[in-house]
Amino acid sequence: xxxxxxxxxxxxxxxxxxxxxxxxxxxxxxxxxxxxxxxxxxxxxxxxxxxxxxxxxxxxxxxxxxxxxxxxxxxxxxxxxxxxxxxxxxxxxxxxxxxxxxxxxxxxxxx
Amino acid sequence: xxxxxxxxxxxxxxxxxxxxxxxxxxxxxxxxxxxxxxxxxxxxxxxxxxxxxxxxxxxxxxxxxxxxxxxxxxxxxxxxxxxxxxxxxxxxxxxxxxxxxxxxxxxxxx
Numbered sequence: 001x002x003x004x005x006x007x008x009x010x011x012x013x014x015x016x017x018x019x020x021x022x023x024x025x026x027x028x029x030x031x032x033x034x035x036x037x038x039x040x041x042x043x044x045x046x047x048x049x050x051x052x053x054x055x056x057x058x059x060x061x062x063x064x065x066x067x068x069x070x071x072x073x074x075x076x077x078x079x080x081x082x083x084x085x086x087x088x089x090x091x092x093x094x095x096x097x098x099x100x101x102x103x104x105x106x107x108x109x110x111x
Numbered sequence: 112x113x114x115x116x117x118x119x120x121x122x123x124x125x126x127x128x129x130x131x132x133x134x135x136x137x138x139x140x141x142x143x144x145x146x147x148x149x150x151x152x153x154x155x156x157x158x159x160x161x162x163x164x165x166x167x168x169x170x171x172x173x174x175x176x177x178x179x180x181x182x183x184x185x186x187x188x189x190x191x192x193x194x195x196x197x198x199x200x201x202x203x204x205x206x207x208x209x210x211x212x213x214x215x216x217x218x219x220x221x
Contacts, residue, residue, distance in 0.1 A: 004153075033209070042115075043154070043198070043211040056208075091153065098142065098202070100209065102153035 002026065004103035006092050012109045013082055021077045021106045025094030032069055033100060034077050038088040046090075049075065082110045113137045115212035117199050122218045123189055131184045131215045133199035141202035145173050145184045148196045148214065157184070157197075186217075194219045 005024045013019050025032050034046040045059040049069045060066070064082075069075040079086055087110045093100040114136045123129040135143070142161040146154035160166055160175035160182060172185040184197055196214040203210055 035211075040213070042213040043200075045208060045210065048208075099144070099156050099159060101156065102146075104153045 004092055004094050004101055006090075006103040006106050008106060009104065010107045010109075012111065014111050015084060016081055018078065018080045019082055019108065021079075021090050021108070023075045023077070023092030023094075023103060025073065025075070025092070026096075026101060027073075029094035029096050029101075030072070031095040031100075032075050033093045033095070034067055034075070035091045035093065036088045037091060037105070043091065046077070079108075082108075084110045086110050113201070113203060113210045115199055115201060115210060117197075117212040117215045119213070120216045120218070122220060123186075125189055125191060125219055125221055127189050128185065128187050129189060129217065131186070131197050131199075131217065133182045133184070133212060135180050135182075135199070135201050135212075137180075137201050137203045137210060139203045140177060143173075143175055143182050144198075144200040144202070144209070145171075145182075146198040146200065148198060150195075154198055189219050191219050191221075193217065 007022045030051045032049040035043040037043050047067045048056040064080045067077045089105040089107050091105045092103045116134045144159050145157040147157050148154040158173035160173050165174045170187045175182045196216045198214045199212040200209050
């Protein structure tokens with residue numbers, strides 16, 4: 001079956017611009033996560049959606065970051081006024097219970 | 112705070128056995144995961160330990176000791192394709208929080 005998909009696979013933007021990253025989870029998975037992986041760093045938790053519950057936003061690094069999940073399926077991570085330190089791979093994962101299944105990620109480069 | 116430690120890099124020979132250790136100090140524990148990540152690719156699930164002991168799955172085994180805050184991933188009969196980063200991750204107090212170590216980059220040589 002289809003796995004988690006993310007788009008775009010690569011995004012290059014200029015400092016100060018807004019970007020939107022998309023995640024399509026595995027069908028039927030109720031939980032959806034966003035992580036950030038910087039070069040040489042571990043995965044950093046950003047935000048978690050579970051069903052219709054309020055999302056856990058405790059990992060978002062600043063108010064420039066936001067995410068939404070429409071209809072309990074597709075999710076969009078938005079970064080406003082991008083900074084060079086936002087350059088990283090942004091990974092999405094979905095889960096039916098405990099195990100998380102990751103998408104291929106979006107590599108974001110802020111010039 | 113949350114702290115997960117793994118060696119940064121390891122090298123092993125094709126056909127050999129390698130053990131990758133992970134120690135953790137976290138506020139709460141609901142299970143420990145191991146993921147494999149090839150360069151430029153997404154992490155893929157390897158194992159999930161909730162109770163103490165050894166879980167074996169083919170060439171890969173994972174061990175957990177909750178009292179010691181310690182886990183290891185054992186890879187047997189190493190193959191060149193096993194060259195990858197291996198990520199240790201802990202489910203902490205709230206089920207939503209999966210905290211990752213920085214990963215161990217394993218290089219398998221001939």
